Amino acid sequence: MSTTPAILTELEQALGPGGVLTGDGIGEKHHVDFSGEHACAPAAVVRPGSTEELSAVMKCCHAAGQGVVVQGGMTGLAGGATPQPGEIAISMERMSGIEEIDTDSMTATVLAATPLQTLQEAAAAAGFLFPLDLGARGSCTIGGNIATNAGGNQVIRFGMMRNLVLGLEAVLADGTVVSSMNRMLKNNAGYDLKQLFIGTEGTLGIVTRAVLRLWPQLPSKTAALCALEGFPEAVALLQALQTRLGGSLSAFEAMWESYLHSVVDNVETVRSPFADRHPMYVLIETEGSDEAADRERVEAALEFALDEGIIVDAAIAHSERERESFWAIRDGIGDITPLLQPMLAFDVSMPIARMPSFLAQVDREFTAGFDAVQNHVFGHIGDNNLHLAVTTGREADMPALCDIVYAATGAHDGSVAAEHGIGTLKRGYLHESRTAEEIELMRLLKAALDPKGILNPNRVLPG
Ligand SMILES: Cc1cc2nc3c(=O)[nH]c(=O)nc-3n(C[C@H](O)[C@H](O)[C@H](O)COP(=O)(O)OP(=O)(O)OC[C@H]3O[C@@H](n4cnc5c(N)ncnc54)[C@H](O)[C@@H]3O)c2cc1C
Known part of the structure; x- marks a missing residue:
């Protein structure tokens, strides 16, 4: 063009x-x-x-x-x-700024380029919580969060961005303005048009404003790092905590041993609270409104998990500093990334029961195809989401590594894009997660809303 x-x-x-x-x-x-x-x-x-x-x-x-x-x-x-x-x-x-915080209906009306952190802070100042949270909070925008249907650390409790949007306004490829600024939780009057623009990565329209849900502020956070024998125990822990913590579980971050040990061995400021090494770790966090009671419930749930042999050890954070030190382990991927270059960062999802077989297949094929491959795995497994940080040290291996991971994802009924989207980089793999009929329907929608193909062309849909 x-x-x-x-x-x-x-x-x-x-x-x-x-x-x-x-x-x-x-x-x-x-x-x-x-x-x-x-x-x-x-x-x-x-x-x-x-x-x-x-x-x-x-x-x-x-x-x-x-x-x-x-x-x-x-x-x-x-x-x-x-x-x-x-x-x-x-x-x-x-097009940035907060138009209104409605304390009665617990909604915020914002312009698309408002940074996520700006909204989080404005909501907190009004006594509310906007629960989407991710590492890029200072720079990413609400419009981008909607377009990518962003996930982050608290999806297990509050859902992805799709769950937080009540209404929005969008400009179509031909300049038509569609205002669908719904403020109600229930509204079945016709098609839910906002869904056309959530997670479609700017290919069907440009989001300009949105009405978002707020929650009451939850001032107490209790975090614990657990050591486990393996993946089946992590699944058992997830079920035990969801049963015993009554919906207050807001994070369940699994880390396989190679990931955690790579972080603690290479990042000076980060250390493991455990004297011994274990095959698997899970960082859990709850949010509530009564610190003492919340902590007691977490302690009781972890005691149960210890007694049942689900976990072998656990460390509960006793201060905000300790809580942050646990999260520094989970967020240590940012610190080890420079040591793993050139590195591929995979963001896939699949039914939890298929994860062990997926990881085994990927490891088998990596070992068969490459001399020295590092694969550091972590993820929000309660959201079905796995992240793999993979390197062989050679740029030339990258396409073959992608082929292995995305084919294995497809074979395990998974998604090649759990939360980061397809963009341009994963268009060639969409067929691993979507049927030919689904892709054809996506093309029909694209052609109906953008007949000249001018809006974010060559993105999401395969060429
Ligand atoms: C350190 C770090 C941590 C991250 N952690 C997470 C995470 O935990 N979970 C997660 O989901 N993502 C994560 N991301 C990815 C990223 O932050 C999200 O995808 C975010 O939602 C992108 O927002 P943005 O405003 O930067 O969008 P951009 O990067 O500017 O755009 C992303 C896509 O959305 C389209 N777009 C942008 N604005 C609009 C609009 N107003 N209307 C229509 N289309 C639009 C663009 O064309 C593009 O296709 C992370 C990124 C970084 C750098």
């Missing part, structure tokens, strides 16, 4: 001074998302300041058949916000 000066003139007229960046005026932040792959300067960056301006931009682009890529906080890991040659980037950065 090539960009003519005529469309740039039209866009400048629609947006006024500062609304269109070209040439050296385009910052490198617009060249690539957090995946770091295939960086490319966009033909121009347009920065609408309102839904009306964005609608005018899309009318121009639709008329000209001009391809666009939508950019939020650029923290995506699937290449979806990275421009492809000739595309104009639509940066949402000027």
